[in-house]
Amino acid sequence: MLIRYDAKVRLLVVTKGHPYDRTAFCALFDSLNGISWTHVEQPAAAQLIACGGGQDHDLILFYDVPGIQFRTPNPPDLIEPDEGFKAGFRALLTSGKPLLFLHHAIAGWPLWDEYAEAIGARFFYQPGCYKGRAYPDSGYLFPVTYRAEPVGAHPVTRGLEDGFELTDELYLFEMLEEVVPLLRARADFDPARFHSARNALAARMWTSDGWTPPRGTDLIGWAKVSGRSPTVTLQCGNDGATFAHPAFRKLLRNALDWLLSPAAREWAAGAPAQV
Template structure:
């Protein structure tokens, strides 16, 4: 299994991520923005892309390269797989296509999602939570416990539940009473929510999508070293890569 791992556009613990990559199956090539734009022939050398990046959003929204647009459009035919982790759901703020492809959208500022005006998304760090496997029969979770505990960041964001297949659910509270406004954080008012309101969010923190021959898995946990080093989480990501690459 040949894996292209992408980072950049969002800060992360490099030592923890390096160790995490070393735990995963397959031959992994680590690519970092801005030097991570692959032509179609280069991407074809890999079976699956592992996204832990967040390009095209900060400090200002930017359009994705034509090569990425083409890769996403061609995925149903090429069968290239995708595993999208944590903050990578917030990539390419100017491009609806990424959100539709992944199955949800994180907004750094208020915006329009599927024709509806939405507030900026919310975040909450270091949340103790129990994760429940929603589909124990799915190949990704083979050999995993049906419930496991993590302490990880949660997102109060848009999830297109009707378009995805549930894989994981959290018992963490998903409301604006306990999350913080991302737009306020962008103005320097970190961990504040004054004047910010958001409807109750989805309990889904993991899902899959199949588009033609292409398989995609999104896993919302993955913020810091404790999760990246967790053996159950590592097994979950490994299973996601193998499933997306059509080897499981």
């Protein structure tokens, strides 16, 4: 892949912490015309953000799971980000940097509530707390075929008004903050269909014994103002088939284009700060 110094948009893509189809993932971003993307893995990405390097890019996409040291079949170690990263991330929000969180990035930094607040949700690999309230571990279900349906009219879902069918992974979790809904999954979110993330980390995949979570949200896409930053979160994005899906590619491109738009910046700048 050539370095495009003349590209109109500079995108920073952050990964590591969860397995993924690297070839298909890179092909997705290589297909984005007019965008030069730089791939940085954790923990180098956290160091880059800590020293202000994220400001050199027009927007940042997170597809990482930082702050968790998996030790299956033992419980994972949970790591809080250092003060340098916290300051750098807060600076991104204060400056209004557009951010996109994709799929398992919702599980990032489980000990830092400000990160989940910026996203609006958290996937709990272990039972945990958010702002003093206890939550059970979250659930997962894959592969599952469902229909993704836009909520109202929004530039992120433009051209996808009739919805589209996707075979991907669904999460079972609760929203933690108020968000602007963009996309819902027409699927049954009965907890009995899902499997416990905690059990999976104990080397008991596809089980749910001892797990009694509440019914989860059907939202799989939303926007939020975080600080002065417009953000979009897309819960879909588990595997190579999704990365190659024409509707998902359009959804992702729409999200990137909208986050970079004057309308998104004005929306974020005019809304009350939430982080």
